[in-house]
Structure formats: C-alpha cells, structure tokens
Amino acid sequence: MEELLTSNLFVQQVKKLYKVGELLGLDIDTLEALSQPERVIQVKIQIRGSDGKLRTFVGWRSQHNSALGPYKGGVRYSPNVTQEEVIALSMIMTWKNSLLLLPYGGGKGGIRVDPKELTLKELEDLSRKYIQLIHNYLGSNVDIPAPDINTNPQTIAWFLDEYIKITGEVDFAVFTGKPSELGGIGVRLYSTGLGVATIAREAANKFIGGIEGSRVIIQGFGNVGSFTAKFLSEMGAKIIGVSDIGGGVINGNGIDVNKALEVAQRTGSVVNYPEGKKVTNEELLISDCDILIPAAVENVINKFNAPKVKAKLIVEGANGPLTADADDVIKQRGIVVIPDILANAGGVVGSYVEWANNKSGGIISDEEAKKLIIDRMTNAFNALYDFHKRKFADQDLRTVAMALAVDRVVKAMKARGLL
Numbered sequence: 128m129e130e131l132l133t134s135n136l137f138v139q140q141v142k143k144l145y146k147v148g149e150l151l152g153l154d155i156d157t158l159e160a161l162s163q164p165e166r167v168i169q170v171k172i173q174i175r176g177s178d179g180k181l182r183t184f185v186g187w188r189s190q191h192n193s194a195l196g197p198y199k200g201g202v203r204y205s206p207n208v209t210q211e212e213v214i215a216l217s218m219i220m221t222w223k224n225s226l227l228l229l230p231y232g233g234g235k236g237g238i239r240v241d242p243k244e245l246t247l248k249e250l251e252d253l254s255r256k257y258i259q260l261i262h263n264y265l266g267s268n269v270d271i272p273a274p275d276i277n278t279n280p281q282t283i284a285w286f287l288d289e290y291i292k293i294t295g296e297v298d299f300a301v302f303t304g305k306p307s308e309l310g311g312i313g314v315r316l317y318s319t320g321l322g323v324a325t326i327a328r329e330a331a332n333k334f335i336g337g338i339e340g341s342r343v344i345i346q347g348f349g350n351v352g353s354f355t356a357k358f359l360s361e362m363g364a365k366i367i368g369v370s371d372i373g374g375g376v377i378n379g380n381g382i383d384v385n386k387a388l389e390v391a392q393r394t395g396s397v398v399n400y401p402e403g404k405k406v407t408n409e410e411l412l413i414s415d416c417d418i419l420i421p422a423a424v425e426n427v428i429n430k431f432n433a434p435k436v437k438a439k440l441i442v443e444g445a446n447g448p449l450t451a452d453a454d455d456v457i458k459q460r461g462i463v464v465i466p467d468i469l470a471n472a473g474g475v476v477g478s479y480v481e482w483a484n485n486k487s488g489g490i491i492s493d494e495e496a497k498k499l500i501i502d503r504m505t506n507a508f509n510a511l512y513d514f515h516k517r518k519f520a521d522q523d524l525r526t527v528a529m530a531l532a533v534d535r536v537v538k539a540m541k542a543r544g545l546l
C-alpha cells in the first residue's frame with residue numbers, strides 16, 4: 128500500500144524538489160508555487176472507430192511553468208498515462224529546459240490510449256481531434272509540443288496539419304520533431320539517443336575510466352533506447368543487455384545493435400534476439416554491467432531493487448526512472464546517477480535547434496545541427512560536473528542539477544514579479 132501511495136511520479140518529483148529547496152533555502156510558499164502547474168487542460172477525445180462505433184479517450188496538456196519562455200515538451204500515448212503523470216513530466220521539462228539554458232518553460236501532454244489497439248486511420252483521427260481540442264493553448268511562442276512515448280514524426284505531421292487547418296497559420300515552429308519535408312531537422316529523430324550516448328561517454332570518462340569496452344545494459348528499445356545503443360556501440364562500448372516491454376536479452380559477449388533492431392522490427396520484440404539469455408525487465412535492471420541506462424518508463428528503480436543494482440554508473444534515458452527512495456539507496460552505495468534532466472535533454476536541445484531554424488527561416492545542415500547538440504550537451508555536463516565538485520561534492524548530481532535549474536527559474540519568476 129505504501130508503495131502504491133508513493134510510487135506516483137508527481138509525488139516523486141515533489142520530494143526531489145523539496146530536497147533541492149532545502150539546499151537552496153527556499154521557503155514553503157516558493158516550493159508550493161514551483162510544484163503546481165500554471166494550467167492543465169483535460170479533454171475528452173471522441174472518434175469513430177473503423178467499425179463505426181464511438182470511442183472515447185482522455186487527453187491532457189500540462190503547462191507547468193513559463194517563467195523562462197513558452198512551454199515545451201512532448202506528448203505521450205500510453206494506456207497508463209494519468210493527469211498527475213503528465214503534470215510531473217511537465218515539471219521535469221521546466222527543470223530540463225532551465226538546466227540546458229533553453230528559452231523555454233515546461234510542458235507535457237498525454238493521451239490515455241494503447242496505440243497498438245488502434246488502426247493507423249484511428250490514430251490519425253485521435254491525433255487530429257486532440258489538436259482540435261487544445262489548439263487555443265498552443266503556438267510557437269506559447270506552447271510547442273514534440274514526440275515522446277509512442278509518438279513520432281508522423282504524429283507531429285498530423286498535429287501540424289490540423290493546427291494549420293484550424294488556425295490558417297502556416298507556422299512550422301508550433302511543433303518540433305516534424306518530418307524534414309515539414310520544417311523538421313533529420314537529427315531530431317535521434318537527438319535524444321545521441322545526447323544520452325554523449326553524456327554516458329563524458330560520465331564514463333570521469334567516473335569509470337572511459338567508454339571504450341564498458342559493458343552497457345539498456346532498458347527500452349524504442350526511440351531513445353535504440354539510438355542510444357547505436358551511438359554507444361559506435362563509441363566502442365559493449366551493449367550486453369537490451370529489453371522492451373516484452374522482456375530482455377543479456378549476452379556478455381555483446382549484442383549486435385543492428386541485428387537487434389532488425390529482430391525487433393521483424394518479430395515485434397527485441398526479446399527474440401537469438402543469441403543470449405532471456406531475462407525479465409526486473410532481472411535486466413539488476414544484472415552485472417558497468418553502465419545501466421533505463422530508457423523506457425518511470426519508477427523502474429525503486430527502494431526494492433535499488434540495493435541489488437550492480438552498475439557503477441546509471442544514465443537516465445527515461446524521465447523519472449529512479450524514485451526518490453532509490454536515489455538515497457543508490458547514493459549510499461556509491462553509484463553515480465546522471466539525472467534525466469541532463470541525460471535525456473538531447474531531445475529538447477534537438478527540438479530547440481529545429482524551432483530556432485524555423486523561426487529564423489534558416490537552412491541548417493544536419494552536420495551543423497548535430498554539432499550544436501553535442502556541444503550543448505557536453506558543455507552542460509561539464510558545467511554540472513565542475514559546479515558539483517567545487518560547491519556541493521557531498522550531494523548527488525540530481526540534487527545539484529536541479530538546484531541549478533530551479534535557481535534559474537526562481538530568479539526569472541522573481542524578476543517578473545511572479546514570486
């Protein structure tokens with residue numbers, strides 16, 4: 128029961144925020160102001176299924192904080208998503224955008240749906256209807272959605288087309304993660320994985336003697352997990368474990384990432400990779416490795432399995448994969464955690480490059496975009512590493528990263544008279 132009450136992502140995020148509040152000396156009123164979203168839009172989305180029957184779904188857009196700029200964050204489609212989860216994810220976006228010095232506040236959206244149960248036409252109708260219902264709250268200087276779990280450039284193309292039809296405004300900068308023909312940049316598709324791999328390499332250099340030959344386990348083999356695996360293997364790391372919702376596979380001799388992708392595409396799950404030992408997700412997380420990258424969903428490392436984690440370094444590809452209790456256990460055990468708001472920020476940095484390119488009418492090349500993302504991620508890592516070492520070496524990296532991010536938001540709020 129206690130686990131049920133405390134495993135909710137919003138509760139976890141508020142706990143993490145209050146810990147940072149102590150470090151920064153923030154009063155309770157400020158913490159309350161930072162915890163609550165500025166606006167949450169809930170919509171009832173109704174579509175006609177291909178069988179002619181009416182189907183009803185619930186969707187949200189949470190706009191957490193706009194002190195630093197327009198709300199920015201992805202939209203997830205998931206059968207488990209709740210309003211509180213979307214609010215928590217929008218709060219994470221506020222800190223992430225602040226830490227990366229982006230001109231954005233935090234937002235996030237979600238629709239409670241299992242996309243695997245819908246036809247392509249039903250998914251398109253659902254996506255278009257969602258935009259019909261929330262378009263008043265969006266805009267390239269207001270709120271800029273992007274992809275997240277189970278959404279992709281096609282989803283964003285439907286969003287954009289519907290937005291243009293309703294408003295008459297041909298503004299490509301309202302959404303990021305678009306196909307390249309619609310003002311997208313090719314790099315955004317893999318920018319989160321590129322960022323996770325870049326941060327893993329920097330962290331491996333500082334904490335575990337380098338990335339070359341290090342043994343990596345990745346949970347989640349979707350957009351973030353699969354591209355992280357690809358970039359890390361190109362950097363010379365050995366991917367020894369991967370998984371998706373159906374379970375995972377471990378092979379100490381290394382997993383061929385291209386082959387794993389082919390197997391996942393052909394059979395529907397990476398668990399069918401032929402060489403290696405099949406494991407559950409729970410077993411995968413506590414298997415022997417140097418670097419563990421949870422890149423699927425939240426709260427997967429909690430107070431129950433944290434004592435059994437064998438990795439030396441955890442790089443958070445997903446948002447919120449460690450609970451606040453897990454943070455304490457993992458810190459006590461001397462395992463370094465690179466927090467989500469830094470580790471997976473390559474996605475929103477890629478989005479920023481796309482948005483800025485749309486806004487300026489520029490024609491950025493993929494090479495330039497890639498370099499901008501790698502540089503911004505590397506600089507953010509180094510800034511955090513140095514600040515932690517100089518000022519707060521006794522704290523974990525999440526607390527220090529959040530302190531930097533929250534401090535910037537608080538200063539902006541104060542300057543604007545919002546606190």
Ligand SMILES: NC(=O)C1=CN([C@@H]2O[C@H](COP(=O)(O)OP(=O)(O)OC[C@H]3O[C@@H](n4cnc5c(N)ncnc54)[C@H](OP(=O)(O)O)[C@@H]3O)[C@@H](O)[C@H]2O)C=CC1
Binds near residue numbers: 373424
């Ligand atoms: N996409 C982006 O740009 C960004 C994403 N993130 C975060 O990264 C995480 C992953 O997102 P993304 O890769 O885009 O999503 P995808 O939908 O592309 O992939 C999700 C992956 O996680 C697997 N998965 C889902 N549920 C579970 C579970 N309960 N246990 C184990 N595996 C599971 C899925 O398996 P299956 O395919 O079998 O369902 C799939 O392999 C999320 O936390 C997201 O918020 C963060 C920053 C940016």
Ligand SMILES: O=C(O)CCC(=O)C(=O)O
Binds near residue numbers: 199275478
């Ligand atoms: O690209 C973006 O705008 C946000 C991506 C996202 O949802 C995230 O970083 O969690």
